[in-house]
Amino acid sequence: MQDTADREEMLTVEIWRGREDGALQTYRVPRRESQTVLDVVTWVQRNEEPALAYRFACRVGMCGSCAMQVNGKPRWTCRTHVSRVAENGLLRIEPLANLPRIKDLATDMAPFFEKWQGARGRHEPTRTRHEPMAPVSSESPARKAANAGIECINCAVCYAACDVVGWDENYLGPAALNRAWTLANDERDADKAGLLQAVSQSGGCHSCHSHGSCVEHCPVGLNPTAGIAGLKRMTLAALMKGEL
Amino acid sequence: MMRASRNHPGWWAALGHRLSGLALALFLPVHFLVLGLALDSDAALDSVIAWTDQPLVKVAEWGLVMLLTLHLGFGLRVLALEFLPWRDPLKTLISLGAGASVLAGLLFWIVAL
Numbered sequence: 001m002q003d004t005a006d007r008e009e010m011l012t013v014e015i016w017r018g019r020e021d022g023a024l025q026t027y028r029v030p031r032r033e034s035q036t037v038l039d040v041v042t043w044v045q046r047n048e049e050p051a052l053a054y055r056f057a058c059r060v061g062m063c064g065s066c067a068m069q070v071n072g073k074p075r076w077t078c079r080t081h082v083s084r085v086a087e088n089g090l091l092r093i094e095p096l097a098n099l100p101r102i103k104d105l106a107t108d109m110a111p112f113f114e115k116w117q118g119a120r121g122r123h124e125p126t127r128t129r130h131e132p133m134a135p136v137s138s139e140s141p142a143r144k145a146a147n148a149g150i151e152c153i154n155c156a157v158c159y160a161a162c163d164v165v166g167w168d169e170n171y172l173g174p175a176a177l178n179r180a181w182t183l184a185n186d187e188r189d190a191d192k193a194g195l196l197q198a199v200s201q202s203g204g205c206h207s208c209h210s211h212g213s214c215v216e217h218c219p220v221g222l223n224p225t226a227g228i229a230g231l232k233r234m235t236l237a238a239l240m241k242g243e244l
Numbered sequence: 245m246m247r248a249s250r251n252h253p254g255w256w257a258a259l260g261h262r263l264s265g266l267a268l269a270l271f272l273p274v275h276f277l278v279l280g281l282a283l284d285s286d287a288a289l290d291s292v293i294a295w296t297d298q299p300l301v302k303v304a305e306w307g308l309v310m311l312l313t314l315h316l317g318f319g320l321r322v323l324a325l326e327f328l329p330w331r332d333p334l335k336t337l338i339s340l341g342a343g344a345s346v347l348a349g350l351l352f353w354i355v356a357l
Contacts, residue, residue: 071248072247072248072249073248073249074249097249160249161249163250163255209258210254210258210322210325210326211250211254211255211258212252212253212254212255213249213250213252213254213255215254216249216252216254216255217249225254225325229325229326229327230329232326233326233327
């Protein structure tokens with residue numbers, strides 16, 4: 001048995017403990033086949049550190065709750081294989097950047113979701129539930145534009161990757177603006193003017209520097225920069241027409 | 245330390261755009277100052293032009309042309325991002341643009357020498 005343990009491949013894992021004033025703590029975790037970063041965190045919590053705080057739910061990349069910084073990059077940990085990200089057998093796992101830390105790997109997501117509200121990220125219906133559903137052609141350009149952005153899982157990876165979010169606390173961020181872009185292209189949405197007003201205020205779409213870090217890191221392959229550019233064009237056109 | 249999440253072409257393009265813009269902003273007053281010499285006398289301007297014939301200055305001019313084309317290329321990138329209905333092939337464009345800038349600088353240098 002001792003022999004096997006000696007030969008077992010181990011990972012060196014540094015995990016953030018505490019709040020803002022915490023520190024990285026090092027653990028040795030056995031390497032497994034097809035191991036994900038979330039598997040590593042779970043192993044540490046079950047075997048070494050029962051008080052380790054972190055979030056996860058679905059483990060299949062749908063719920064968007066397990067995002068963390070892995071070796072400096074924000075990632076969805078449940079779908080990130082250790083083999084793809086470990087550098088010389090080392091993993092450094094920290095809470096998502098640009099969000100207040102609560103404990104260990106858990107961040108306070110409230111500012112992230114408040115900004116969805118700030119970008120008027122809720123649907124304003126044109127019809128009541130007593131009327132028939134509005135027909136929307138899957139071929140219309142607006143529907144296609146909306147389609148490209150609707151698979152967001154609210155994981156806040158883009159929010160953690162964005163430099164502008166770090167610089168400007170009012171900036172709504174890629175996810176909220178991407179949501180606004182899908183609504184701006186929704187033929188059933190009743191308040192286009194209110195939406196464009198919300199996204200063109202200070203900290204809105206015009207604050208984006210087009211670095212493209214959100215596109216680079218989005219785990220589901222969305223392109224918030226393209227959506228934000230669309231909002232810039234839409235608000236400019238509305239301004240020219242005197243609608244804003 | 246460089247943040248790992250910044251290491252991608254879009255971010256480098258934005259940094260290149262900013263830095264080349266700053267460097268050009270520093271160069272422009274000197275450029276206008278030299279042009280202004282012509283108002284005083286031909287000789288003053290000619291002596292500066294003679295000074296620019298030195299090989300080291302030529303290398304610096306190569307850098308300058310490259311800065312200009314880089315700034316132009318990165319500026320076009322921002323315009324394309326904001327005004328064209330683009331999707332994903334931007335990285336290729338950035339690489340091509342940066343390559344073209346270096347070539348333009350080299351071409352200028354070869355012609356100048």
